[in-house]
Amino acid sequence: MTEILALESATDVVGCAVGRHNDNLVEVRASMLANSDRSHGQMLAPMVKAVLSEAEMSIVDIDLVAVDCGPGRYTGLRVGIATAAALAYGQSLPVVKVSSTELLAFGARRFNGYIVSLVDARRGEVFYAVYRGHRHQGTAPGCWLEEIMPPKVGKPDDVITELSKYKGRKLLLGDSEIVGSVISNGVINNGVINCGVVSPSPSSLVVLAAQKAEAGQVWEASELTPLYLRPPDINTARKDTSKKDIAKKDAIKGDAVTRDTVR
Amino acid sequence: MSHPSLVLGIETSCDETAASVVRDGTEILASVVSSQTHSQHGGVVPEVASRAHLEQLLPVIDETLREAKCRPQNLDAIAATTGPGLVGALLVGASAGKALSLAWDLPFVAVNHLHGHIYAAFLEEPDVAMPLVALLVSGGHTMLVEMRDHGDYKLLGQTRDDAAGEAFDKVARLLGLGYPGGPEIDRLATEGNPEAVRFPRPMLADGYDFSFSGLKTAVANHLKKHPNTSTQDVAASFQAAAVDVLVTKAVRAAQNTSTGSLVLAGGVAANSELRRRFAEAADDIGIAHFLPSRSMCTDNAAMIAAAGWQQLRIQGASPLNTAVDPSWGFAA
Ligand SMILES: [Zn+2]
Numbered sequence: 001m002t003e004i005l006a007l008e009s010a011t012d013v014v015g016c017a018v019g020r021h022n023d024n025l026v027e028v029r030a031s032m033l034a035n036s037d038r039s040h041g042q043m044l045a046p047m048v049k050a051v052l053s054e055a056e057m058s059i060v061d062i063d064l065v066a067v068d069c070g071p072g073r074y075t076g077l078r079v080g081i082a083t084a085a086a087l088a089y090g091q092s093l094p095v096v097k098v099s100s101t102e103l104l105a106f107g108a109r110r111f112n113g114y115i116v117s118l119v120d121a122r123r124g125e126v127f128y129a130v131y132r133g134h135r136h137q138g139t140a141p142g143c144w145l146e147e148i149m150p151p152k153v154g155k156p157d158d159v160i161t162e163l164s165k166y167k168g169r170k171l172l173l174g175d176s177e178i179v180g181s182v183i184s185n186g187v188i189n190n191g192v193i194n195c196g197v198v199s200p201s202p203s204s205l206v207v208l209a210a211q212k213a214e215a216g217q218v219w220e221a222s223e224l225t226p227l228y229l230r231p232p233d234i235n236t237a238r239k240d241t242s243k244k245d246i247a248k249k250d251a252i253k254g255d256a257v258t259r260d261t262v263r
Numbered sequence: 264m265s266h267p268s269l270v271l272g273i274e275t276s277c278d279e280t281a282a283s284v285v286r287d288g289t290e291i292l293a294s295v296v297s298s299q300t301h302s303q304h305g306g307v308v309p310e311v312a313s314r315a316h317l318e319q320l321l322p323v324i325d326e327t328l329r330e331a332k333c334r335p336q337n338l339d340a341i342a343a344t345t346g347p348g349l350v351g352a353l354l355v356g357a358s359a360g361k362a363l364s365l366a367w368d369l370p371f372v373a374v375n376h377l378h379g380h381i382y383a384a385f386l387e388e389p390d391v392a393m394p395l396v397a398l399l400v401s402g403g404h405t406m407l408v409e410m411r412d413h414g415d416y417k418l419l420g421q422t423r424d425d426a427a428g429e430a431f432d433k434v435a436r437l438l439g440l441g442y443p444g445g446p447e448i449d450r451l452a453t454e455g456n457p458e459a460v461r462f463p464r465p466m467l468a469d470g471y472d473f474s475f476s477g478l479k480t481a482v483a484n485h486l487k488k489h490p491n492t493s494t495q496d497v498a499a500s501f502q503a504a505a506v507d508v509l510v511t512k513a514v515r516a517a518q519n520t521s522t523g524s525l526v527l528a529g530g531v532a533a534n535s536e537l538r539r540r541f542a543e544a545a546d547d548i549g550i551a552h553f554l555p556s557r558s559m560c561t562d563n564a565a566m567i568a569a570a571g572w573q574q575l576r577i578q579g580a581s582p583l584n585t586a587v588d589p590s591w592g593f594a595a
Binding site for chain 1: 308310320322324335354355356358360367368585586
């Protein structure tokens with residue numbers, strides 16, 4: 001039996017769920033979800049606490065931490081990973097990392113065809129990835145997802161170009177604006193297109209994490225890294241910030257702290 | 264009531280990822296600072312800083328706990344900086360701090376970075392007499408603060424434009440020096456004549472507020488008119504003007520309040536001329552002064568743990584839904 005704590009903070013959604021994987025059953029015992037513009041950092045930790053207490057559990061009961069590692073909004077993404085990594089580090093727990101696009105697609109894993117996940121990347125771009133559902137072999141329920149194309153960032157037109165490579169039914173998933181931006185940029189003329197307006201769900205993350213853990217895809221807290229997919233924007237240098245003296249990593253031991261004498 | 268004694272401090276407000284374990288707000292068991300280099304960009308890039316904090320924070324915390332020979336079950340609280348600073352950078356430390364408080368069932372304390380700078384003094388001199396007047400000078404801040412007791416602050420004055428450290432950086436750029444410019448100016452000034460150029464002392468006569476942008480402009484104008492002035496002389500003369508204003512106002516504040524001691528704090532407090540003049544001026548008026556060691560002037564987490572320890576005693580823990588506040592002012 002594995003008790004799983006799942007955190008979602010990489011997109012517009014901030015949420016948390018706790019669930020139990022036991023034999024061929026994954027039971028989500030409590031979950032919370034909010035659409036929040038920029039208060040992920042305020043909401044996530046209280047949600048973890050609330051979800052645990054609703055499930056009548058404590059953090060020491062948890063066996064596994066799962067987190068959405070993006071791509072998504074950089075700030076929320078870091079809130080989620082910092083929280084997950086610190087919880088896992090603090091309790092010496094393994095972690096499962098999933099991408100936001102896989103988490104989106106997972107909700108539609110029974111779709112017979114290509115599942116295309118779309119996540120807002122701002123600046124007129126989208127994060128996108130392509131998956132296919134297959135029948136699952138292990139004990140965790142449902143189908144599993146094959147990654148046909150890993151997450152990328154591009155213009156809506158790039159998505160259209162990418163999609164033209166895949167013959168057959170396609171399902172576009174994401175929030176309405178993003179799905180709309182891709183559709184309005186040119187409806188794909190080969191293959192049936194379906195659309196679904198969905199957000200990554202922490203409850204889905206519990207089930208996906210159970211599958212991944214069963215397949216041995218677990219990591220250490222220190223191995224949680226965000227999927228940024230873009231280099232940092234360096235045109236925003238704070239030229240007004242002055243930093244003194246310490247150029248390299250230095251460690252000060254208590255007994256080594258000396259008061260400077262003034263000449 | 265038994266007071267918590269071991270506090271883990273976390274600091275990620277700008278470009279230093281730091282953690283520390285402090286006992287009773289005064290004794291540093293370990294303090295680890297991992298500094299990022301942003302010199303190739305000529306300033307701190309917020310997104311680069313946030314990414315680096317996320318990579319560095321847990322290794323830094325782990326190293327700190329190992330160095331302090333401290334197990335999580337020995338800790339009594341987690342204190343993290345929640346402002347002021349870069350929002351994305353603050354969120355990394357605050358999120359990790361809250362999560363560790365959940366993981367270890369410890370109180371979380373949201374600490375003001377500026378309070379932390381003042382507490383750097385208490386780390387090295389637990390008996391600093393209060394009320395005290397602190398001159399807090401860094402790349403982001405220039406302020407005079409009266410601290411009447413733990414948790415009782417009064418902002419006396421602050422800069423109306425550039426921070427002192429900012430002025431050092433901007434002048435360093437005018438002189439073609441690297442970033443950060445403060446240490447370079449400090450070094451060059453020792454070889455120059457501080458009276459070579461008489462730069463203005465902005466707002467010297469009035470109140471406790473500061474203004475440094477005019478001083479920077481004066482340096483720029485001087486360099487345009489007299490491009491051949493030696494870099495050393497310009498550095499020394501600029502530094503003399505800046506230090507003059509800072510020290511004069513700190514002394515005035517000390518004399519006009521019932522101050523027991525004068526404390527220097529913040530990154531610019533590492534400047535050797537400022538330290539020398541500050542100490543000299545305090546001696547002249549017979550007020551005890553305290554200059555933190557250079558490693559305690561720059562950002563570190565020991566000062567956050569120390570401030571957090573006092574805050575926990577006075578105000579109790581902070582809620583887990585505490586927001587980071589990039590422009591958090593001094594008032595508690
Ligand atoms: Zn600082």
